[in-house]
Amino acid sequence: MQIIGSFLLLPFALPDASRLSIHLWSVLAGVSLGVVNALATLSLYKGFEGGRLSIVSPIASSYPVVSILLAISFLGENLTSERLLAIGLVLVGIVLVSMQTAQEESRKRVVNGVAYAIVYMVLGGVLFFGLKPVSQVLGVYLPVLLLRWVSAAVLTLAFLISKPTGSTRVNAIPFILAIAVFDTFANVTYNVGVSYGTVSIVSTIGGLFSPVTVLLAWVYLKERLMTHQFIGFLAIGAGITILGLFG
Numbered sequence: 001m002q003i004i005g006s007f008l009l010l011p012f013a014l015p016d017a018s019r020l021s022i023h024l025w026s027v028l029a030g031v032s033l034g035v036v037n038a039l040a041t042l043s044l045y046k047g048f049e050g051g052r053l054s055i056v057s058p059i060a061s062s063y064p065v066v067s068i069l070l071a072i073s074f075l076g077e078n079l080t081s082e083r084l085l086a087i088g089l090v091l092v093g094i095v096l097v098s099m100q101t102a103q104e105e106s107r108k109r110v111v112n113g114v115a116y117a118i119v120y121m122v123l124g125g126v127l128f129f130g131l132k133p134v135s136q137v138l139g140v141y142l143p144v145l146l147l148r149w150v151s152a153a154v155l156t157l158a159f160l161i162s163k164p165t166g167s168t169r170v171n172a173i174p175f176i177l178a179i180a181v182f183d184t185f186a187n188v189t190y191n192v193g194v195s196y197g198t199v200s201i202v203s204t205i206g207g208l209f210s211p212v213t214v215l216l217a218w219v220y221l222k223e224r225l226m227t228h229q230f231i232g233f234l235a236i237g238a239g240i241t242i243l244g245l246f247g
Helices: 002-016 024-050 053-060 063-074 081-098 107-138 142-162 170-196 199-206 209-220 227-246
Strands: none
Touching: 002 142, 002 170, 024 053, 024 107, 024 142, 053 081, 053 107, 053 209, 063 081, 063 107, 063 199, 081 199, 081 209, 081 227, 107 142, 107 170, 107 199, 142 170, 170 199, 199 227, 209 227
């Protein structure tokens, strides 16, 4: 997925290639974010693999909290009372919607899942905070291209070290291709968003990936939504409305 995404980006990133030799510190920052991206992705998948979804997903989806704290501390972003209320509603809604039915799990599995989810929350927050200053210098395409190349190298190394069993089914390839397109497009549009807006708002809205997944599962997989999830969607709607009026 990372490699396919890099090929999709090349035609758009090449016009900005001259920036790579001029802004070496930003390139180094982009490479570092690529490592962060790979480790965050691995942590999220390990959390889903070994932990409880009802716990891992809400914690992981809270990464905007870290991005917001970093943006306030290092970028001097100011949050009005209306923005704070809206961001709070959206974050609470994300957590409520992401919470699934609790199941009996071993304590060790729960603890492992929480640990990986917290790692993703911290690394994801750093990643989506760091993309703003890097994209302001390198443009919206080059940082994502760096993420793809570095992540591909780190994940390949992790794959060779772990020596996983099994193989990819042929019918999974179309999904991998689709994910490559969507994930790459999502990163580019995030960079466009923070180029015009604040990390606090754009990162918060970016955290809506989890509720979108739940909503799609409800529509297409006929999964049942619980009362607290409906309340979560209402909180998200209220938060987005407030951001639209006062953001």
